[in-house]
Amino acid sequence: MQRSRQLGYLFSILGGTCWALSGVCGQYLFQYHQLTSEWLVSVRLICAGVILLLLHIIKGHDIFAVWTEKNDIKDIIIFAIFGTALCQYSYFSSVAASNAATATFISYTSPIFIIIYTVIATKRKPARFEIVSVCLVTIGIFVVATHGDIHSLYISWQSLTWGLLSAVTFGIYSIQPQRLMRKFSTLVVAGWGMLVGGVVLILIFRPWNSNGIHNSQAYIAMGIIILFGTVLSYTLYLEGIKRIGATQASLLSSIEPVIATLLSAVWLNETFEIIDLLGFAFILSTGITLTKAPKERVHLRPKRSEARNEPVRVKNTIG
Numbered sequence: 001m002q003r004s005r006q007l008g009y010l011f012s013i014l015g016g017t018c019w020a021l022s023g024v025c026g027q028y029l030f031q032y033h034q035l036t037s038e039w040l041v042s043v044r045l046i047c048a049g050v051i052l053l054l055l056h057i058i059k060g061h062d063i064f065a066v067w068t069e070k071n072d073i074k075d076i077i078i079f080a081i082f083g084t085a086l087c088q089y090s091y092f093s094s095v096a097a098s099n100a101a102t103a104t105f106i107s108y109t110s111p112i113f114i115i116i117y118t119v120i121a122t123k124r125k126p127a128r129f130e131i132v133s134v135c136l137v138t139i140g141i142f143v144v145a146t147h148g149d150i151h152s153l154y155i156s157w158q159s160l161t162w163g164l165l166s167a168v169t170f171g172i173y174s175i176q177p178q179r180l181m182r183k184f185s186t187l188v189v190a191g192w193g194m195l196v197g198g199v200v201l202i203l204i205f206r207p208w209n210s211n212g213i214h215n216s217q218a219y220i221a222m223g224i225i226i227l228f229g230t231v232l233s234y235t236l237y238l239e240g241i242k243r244i245g246a247t248q249a250s251l252l253s254s255i256e257p258v259i260a261t262l263l264s265a266v267w268l269n270e271t272f273e274i275i276d277l278l279g280f281a282f283i284l285s286t287g288i289t290l291t292k293a294p295k296e297r298v299h300l301r302p303k304r305s306e307a308r309n310e311p312v313r314v315k316n317t318i319g
Contacts, residue, residue, distance in 0.1 A: 005243060005244055009240070012240030012252035013253070016233075016253035016254065017259050019233050019256045020255075020257070020258075021259070022224065022230075022233070023091075023103065023229075024263040026092050026100065030096040031268065033221075035211070035218070036210055036211075037089060037092040037093040037095070038207060039212060041198075042201040042205055042207045043198070044225055046199065046202065048191075048194050049192065050191075050195060051227075052194065053191040053192070056191065063192070066180065066188065066189065072180065078176060079173070080195075080196035080197040083172045083173035084196075091103060091162070091163075094159050097159035098155055098159035098163075099264050099270050100263070100264050101257065102144065102163070102276075104256060105261075106160065106163030107167050108167070108286070109140075110168070111286060113168050116134075117175065133286045133289050136282050137282070139282045140280070140285075143275060144276060144279035144283070147276075148275060187234065194230075237253055240252070
């Protein structure tokens with residue numbers, strides 16, 4: 001039992017690390033190989049979706065059951081376009097406009113949008129921990145975006161806008177497919193979401209007209225994004241949940257933005273000021289606040305368990 005829990009801690013941390021590595025590799029491709037977020041996300045989603053679905057076929061699962069009823073088909077298409085595709089595209093667009101660390105921390109505001117939606121939908125007053133969480137995120141975003149000067153914006157509007165959109169769409173990613181999740185395997189739904197979302201983006205952006213990958217370093221980075229940032233990260237994270245539960249796994253996997261910051265600084269020579277780190281701390285503390293929430297309301301914080309992560313709980317993978 002003790003060994004199983006120790007493995008659960010390790011798997012959760014490694015899952016968050018894989019997501020962080022995915023975001024930083026995306027920044028590397030944008031910065032040094034002139035790839036676009038349109039090309040990267042289109043190719044990444046299709047490849048990752050195919051891999052996840054093939055793994056389920058190998059295990060003997062029926063991956064086509066989601067396409068037999070009209071309501072299921074409608075839900076999977078909505079999830080693919082507005083959850084998976086838009087969430088991934090906005091996240092990597094934010095990375096391209098700034099860096100992996102900043103984009104990841106901004107995307108970590110997603111639980112706040114889920115809280116706001118839930119409060120409105122259930123017509124109830126927000127709980128104390130929810131109010132505290134909203135305040136922490138608001139302060140964190142303000143500090144990161146302005147460095148305390150209300151008359152200036154320290155990061156680009158593009159980075160802030162795309163980052164917040166990734167947080168909002170991750171809320172869709174987390175809430176919208178819950179009915180499907182109760183009916184089908186989580187990773188089957190996620191696999192179809194990625195594949196269909198990738199096909200839609202390819203039809204819109206036509207990445208074959210853009211510069212693709214031309215050297216081994218770029219191929220390795222793209223492989224890490226697809227394999228480590230998708231298949232391995234989700235597998236590790238879900239194994240962590242099995243062994244130590246969703247709350248502890250969520251808290252440990254929140255190492256993702258911290259790792260993204262370290263990798264951006266060490267590998268890509270990004271520099272961060274003390275005030276940036278302060279803003280990051282405010283945003284990250286939201287996750288800790290939510291893990292201390294009453295258990296009956298823990299469902300308000302889905303996990304990024306498929307993407308940053310299992311679409312039913314909120315973590316944030318977008319990466």
